[in-house]
Amino acid sequence: MLSGWSSEKKIVSGFGIALIAVALALFSPYLVHPGAREIKQWVEQRQKVFDNLQSVLTDFREAQLYHRDFVLSGDARQADDFNEAVARLRERLFSLRTLDDDTATAEQFRRLENELESSITTLRTAMNSRKEKSITPKRMMEMSDNALVQSNAAAASIERLENDQIKLLQERISQYSSLPNYQVLVGFLLITFLGLLGLGTFLMSKNWQNSVESLKERNQLLEDNLSSAQAHLDKLANKDLLTEVLNVRGLEQSLIAEQNRAGRAGAQLVGMLLNIDNFRRVNEGLGHAVGDVILKELSRRIGNTLRPSDHIGRIGRDEFLVLLPDTQLAYAMKVAERIRLSVSDSPLRNASDLIHLTVSAGVATLPQKVSSLEEVLTLTRSALKRSKLSGKNKVSVARDGASDDENPVARDIVDVLCDASAFRTVFQPIIDLSTEQVSGYEILSRGPDGAFESPADFFRVCVENNILTTVDLSCVKLCINATNGVKQNMRFHLNIFPSTLLDTPIEQLLSLFPAQPDGRVFCVEISEQQFVGDPAYMRDHVNALKQAGILVAIDDVGFGRSSLESLILLEPDLVKVDRKYVTGVSVEPSKARLMKRLANVAKSLGAEIVAEGIENSDDIPVLKEIGVHYGQGWLFGELLEVLPGAPAGRRANDQVGDAV
Structure with a gap:
């Protein structure tokens, strides 16, 4: 065993052993005091408690990671890994209950166990919703986010409990060292502790350092994976899964951002509502699978017509909304016309025929303050309706009130x-x-x-x-x-x-x-x-x-x-x-x-x-x-x-x- 040791390690080890032996010989008459045994047992117990808390934190972090992976992928193996991590976590919690008979600390462990069980239940509920697909993707993302927030709070509770254990150890040592009748005993403990510390530090420093580095790397990997998963979830929450353009939530966030920017810069924001003409006929004649392909292709064509600063989102089965920041109405009408032509001039081809598609558009300049996406749709929908009534495949602009000679009785009811x-x-x-x-x-x-x-x-x-x-x-x-x-x-x-x-x-x-x-x-x-x-x-x-x-x-x-x-x-x-x-x-x-x-x-x-x-x-x-x-x-x-x-x-x- 010692053949691989360096001479320096052997010298230091021998010195440590000799130091312990001298301390035992000098202070053995004083070791009969029952307080020494009590301190030793208490310190050993604290070490076991601290080790178990470290294991609890590691198992809980793994459960978080498996939860995220399952929500993203739906892979049943990730759910099994989650259950295994939870089982290990519960074993550690049971060990903590049996280790500590201190009433105050036991109460802390009980609260921690309840908090962890509540967090696990929340994580599992989000996973079950993902498995059963019983809720909308948006709601599922919100449940997953809430579950992770709660679980991160539980992880913070574990770390606080670890710090409490360290403080408790320091206070107990200070308490015993201050007793006037135990100076000799404290001296023995101090010399013994220093000797063991010197020996243990030298022998275990490398292993300890490797363990710490390994733990840091693992924690960093978990944090990176969680951050990546969070970013991916945020992206999914704002994207339409079929066309990969913005969904309603993404459009709402873009509208708020552009309204704030327009308010500061005094710029104009234009909304454009697009609807595919006769799309129901395509679905009924060619099937929904072909309809999905058409939606993807139209999303791509519309996106290619827009500037990088513009926003496009899908708000219904066959409806798209475009937000054009810092845009005059005349330019917006040109953009709408380019979109119309990009769709109508290039029919899609299937196995046996060409699919001719057209879109109708309604364009409206948005007021300085728009409180919701529904207001944008209301302003643009009346213009879209006129495009439909005038024969489809048209672009219409929203009317800004009625003209002086217009008959009020004939005004559109929406206006x-x-x-x-x-x-x-x-x-x-x-x-x-x-x-x-x-x-x-x-x-x-x-x-x-x-x-x-x-x-x-x-x-x-x-x-x-x-x-x-x-x-x-x-x-x-x-x-x-x-x-x-x-x-x-x-x-x-x-x-x-x-x-x-x-x-x-x-x-x-x-x-x-x-x-x-x-x-x-x-x-x-x-x-x-x-x-x-x-x-x-x-x-x-x-x-x-x-x-x-x-x-x-x-x-x-x-x-x-x-x-x-x-x-x-x-x-x-x-x-x-x-x-x-x-x-x-x-x-x-x-x-x-x-x-x-x-x-x-x-x-x-x-x-x-x-x-x-x-x-x-x-x-x-x-x-x-x-x-x-x-x-x-x-x-x-x-x-x-x-x-x-x-x-x-x-x-x-x-x-x-x-x-x-």
Whole structure:
């Protein structure tokens, strides 16, 4: 064994052994004290704990890597490797529980184990969704990202626990060395430790260095793989998997970036909506596989026509949206014409025939502030519709309002509904029932005079024409602008559709609200009756509004299971009870019982209650006794055309020019 050692190693080793022997001979009378054995056992135990923590961290990092590989590839072998890493991890955690009987440390291990199990469950859920393909790729990417964020937090907890163990070791040694009756024992331990340290350091330095370097390389490899996987996932999340152009999410991010750049530079942004003519006939006649090939080829042709700074994305089966930054409308029309010709002049060939394709295009100059992709589509879709109606294979530009001699009756219905200058606002007071004083106003939007003045008809037609988000955002801007110049501190409620909340990037939505509210408090009301699917999809948007200082109210709340689920998931600041559960509460005991139950739920959530539809003064004492804070209804007056406290002589709809 010693034949391969150098002379220096042999000398140092011999010196270390001699030093230990001398220390044992000099201090052996003092070694009978039980504290020495206790220290030795404690140090050995700490070493085992530390080694196990290192192994736990390594196994957990491997599980993260296998999770990423499986999400990217779907390879079942990666799932098996993940399960093996998790099994090793659990064995290490079991060893940690059996090693340490210290109550405080055991509690730390228990919390760590719970955190790791929760992280593993999240990782496994994302993998199962990938395996079963039960959710959209976008949602799967979000789940994977959330799982990795949680798992990285768990890894950080392991590292913190390692540091705690090191500090604990240092404190224990200091504690024993400070005892006055153990100077000799401490001297023996010190000499022995120095001797062992000299010997062990020399003998194991190379192996230790190799181990450290190997661990660093492995960790670096894991980090590189994770970074690469993260970048790949980000790319996939923003790309259309078939055509490899941007998807809706990628277009939204590009729109935000170009809007910000255009705002700083004063440049113009143009949108172009392209639709393949008669594509359904191609799909039905030649099959979806051929249709996919055509979509790929058209994406390539459109991309070859554009500049590197332009953006192209697929927003539907056969629709593409192009964003042209820093572009004049005349140049955009030339680009659209080049795209049209590149498609129509070069037919595609299959095994037996030529496939002649054409595209129709709608071009629109975008306003300075566009809050969502839906607004861009609304502006360009009317122009695309004219291209289709005029015979297809055409390029049309969006009209900027109607000309002077144009008959208003003949105007396109979409143009009428998108003309925010015809909108107006009315105001309904919100009463503090404890003081019976006005605490704020709900601002309600009304459509153009005539057939669309009724809110139900107005928004129904918007839904039918696929312009709800655009019109809803215009109404939000108008309502916010109506509060400008109000002197007293007031709470202002405005309504927003759940679909608008989901379609609009939260940064763009928040930019509609004033940076300096000047004492105004805004509350966004979301109608529960308009929820579609799981309300949990809105949780991130609701939380972002709250963090920005904007209150959130759930409107039209009833007493079904869906209502309770919405309240628990979204945790609103205010709960607005539907009028059918409020009117007549003083004479209908069943309504009073329902209101009491809702009040208990709201109290547990820390939310205030607003009762809508109060028409009888006899209902107010009952509502106050139940715990209802605020009320609205015809009992307190009709809708107001002018907001009290606004600048004299200025109606809310006089400010439309500032709001759109």
